[in-house]
């Protein structure tokens with residue numbers, strides 16, 4: 346089963362609006378690829394200028410978060426309709442930094458995933474274990490729970506269009522990439538879990554990324570694996586290296 350690769354940059358809390366436009370202008374000529382979907386997931390305040398800056402290219406814009414209500418008294422939050430109106434097509438949901446620093450849970454992740462689908466936004470739903478969980482031998486148990494709760498109430502047709510990002514927490518921003526075998530093992534386990542929840546056709550269609558210190562040097566080997574359909578890239582998405590990751594072949 347061959348799935349189209351998807352490489353998304355997660356800029357995290359980096360780049361002011363003017364810096365964002367300058368970065369897009371630097372990266373645009375480097376990330377041209379007919380074979381790979383390229384997404385820039387950017388801070389909320391950068392969305393409008395970045396959407397404008399990528400016009401005419403194949404690059405899609407993603408948000409790093411959104412709220413699960415339509416509108417109302419939720420000071421500081423951003424609604425799915427706001428994202429859609431601004432030209433956003435993807436939204437990162439449940440990144441481990443959101444879970445750790447902003448108390449997101451599998452339940453709020455699930456609400457956000459459902460709301461994203463309602464608005465035709467493609468969720469990039471994140472999951473991943475801590476080093477302690479890996480050492481305790483419960484990696485797959487933990488991730489299966491994250492995936493199962495995160496996808497509660499999602500239809501098979503919706504799930505086929507979703508993206509799941511496997512990001513071992515111990516590999517994020519640490520320079521410590523999971524080995525290709527470790528990444529593939531978990532991504533294959535996630536696909537098996539999706540097959541259990543839905544069916545094989547859904548598992549074959551859903552795209553699963555690896556994230557965690559992906560670099561221009563590690564991308565080719567990781568993305569060659571049967572169950573790794575691209576990457577969610579943090580640090581390296583803020584520099585020219587991102588072009589090499591997109592053109593990993």
Ligand SMILES: O=C[C@H](O)COP(=O)(O)O
Pocket residue numbers: 355440512516517518519520556557558559577578579580581
């Ligand atoms: O969303 C991206 C991940 O958290 C990975 O970040 P990193 O590539 O800086 O390790």
